[in-house]
Amino acid sequence: MSELHPIIAITGSSGAGTSTSTTAFRHIFRKLKVKVAYTEGDSFHRFTRPEMDLAIRKYKEENKNISYFGPDANDFPLLEGLFKTYGQTGNGEIRRYLHTFDEAVPYNQMPGTFTPFQPLEQDSDVLFYEGLHGGVVTEDCDVAKHVDLLIGMVPIVNLEWIQKIIRDTHDRGHTHEKVMDSIVRSMDDYINFITPQFSRTHINFQRVPTVDTSNPFSAKDIPSLDESFVVIRFRGVSTADFPYYLQMIDGSFMSRINTLVVPGGKMKLAMELILTPIIGQIIEAKHRAHQALLDPR
Numbered sequence: 001m002s003e004l005h006p007i008i009a010i011t012g013s014s015g016a017g018t019s020t021s022t023t024a025f026r027h028i029f030r031k032l033k034v035k036v037a038y039t040e041g042d043s044f045h046r047f048t049r050p051e052m053d054l055a056i057r058k059y060k061e062e063n064k065n066i067s068y069f070g071p072d073a074n075d076f077p078l079l080e081g082l083f084k085t086y087g088q089t090g091n092g093e094i095r096r097y098l099h100t101f102d103e104a105v106p107y108n109q110m111p112g113t114f115t116p117f118q119p120l121e122q123d124s125d126v127l128f129y130e131g132l133h134g135g136v137v138t139e140d141c142d143v144a145k146h147v148d149l150l151i152g153m154v155p156i157v158n159l160e161w162i163q164k165i166i167r168d169t170h171d172r173g174h175t176h177e178k179v180m181d182s183i184v185r186s187m188d189d190y191i192n193f194i195t196p197q198f199s200r201t202h203i204n205f206q207r208v209p210t211v212d213t214s215n216p217f218s219a220k221d222i223p224s225l226d227e228s229f230v231v232i233r234f235r236g237v238s239t240a241d242f243p244y245y246l247q248m249i250d251g252s253f254m255s256r257i258n259t260l261v262v263p264g265g266k267m268k269l270a271m272e273l274i275l276t277p278i279i280g281q282i283i284e285a286k287h288r289a290h291q292a293l294l295d296p297r
């Protein structure tokens with residue numbers, strides 16, 4: 001962690017409301033006039049899309065599995081290296097993973113490839129990461145220890161599967177069978193490298209549908225935010241003001257002493273109410289640390 005060059009990370013997978021969370025964070029950053037350097041988890045994959053397809057076939061021939069949830073398909077030391085370098089210097093290099101033709105065309109590349117490495121935006125106030133592994137810890141690296149504010153965005157697993165099946169079949173052209181195979185292939189890595197992160201987060205936002213998701217493999221649509229509750233768990237957050245949250249968020253209630261539940265449609269509001277003062281404190285601490293360097297007396 002670094003007061004002078006703080007890092008904020010959202011860790012989580014699809015179906016939790018990651019687009020809503022990104023919108024909320026961008027609004028907070030604008031409101032607080034925070035200059036942000038952005039990076040995303042897919043940039044730390046080890047393989048291009050064709051290379052990953054080849055790796056999947058090779059692993060299957062050896063009766064092993066590889067998935068985007070685990071270390072074999074991701075360069076965790078590269079991610080930790082970026083966080084460490086940024087925490088020490090406020091600088092670093094990043095690249096982008098190009099998912100679609102629209103993203104790839106400006107670079108004259110194919111989708112499923114990486115852009116060249118480029119320096120982070122200079123003089124940023126904070127590094128903001130969104131992806132699968134913002135709080136990952138393995139025998140060889142510890143990404144979580146470099147993060148000043150770690151937020152978990154996690155759906156219940158059936159909702160995550162619904163999101164993946166519908167997204168990958170409708171938007172990415174995969175067959176239902178291929179997506180099912182991907183879910184099965186990913187389970188060990190999900191258990192060992194994804195879920196443990198949510199015990200390291202400062203705040204978790206867990207989306208729980210209020211409609212039947214008991215068979216995710218037959219679902220025809222993704223439950224909306226309005227068809228959900230969001231369970232918000234706090235850990236080690238001394239500034240949490242639960243009476244204020246309950247007053248400001250209609251329909252909210254406390255389910256445990258450290259757990260707030262809000263209607264799904266209020267998730268963005270809840271995020272802004274909860275996170276704005278926390279991020280404000282992080283930026284104030286950065287400014288104090290910077291001033292102390294300039295005037296060590």
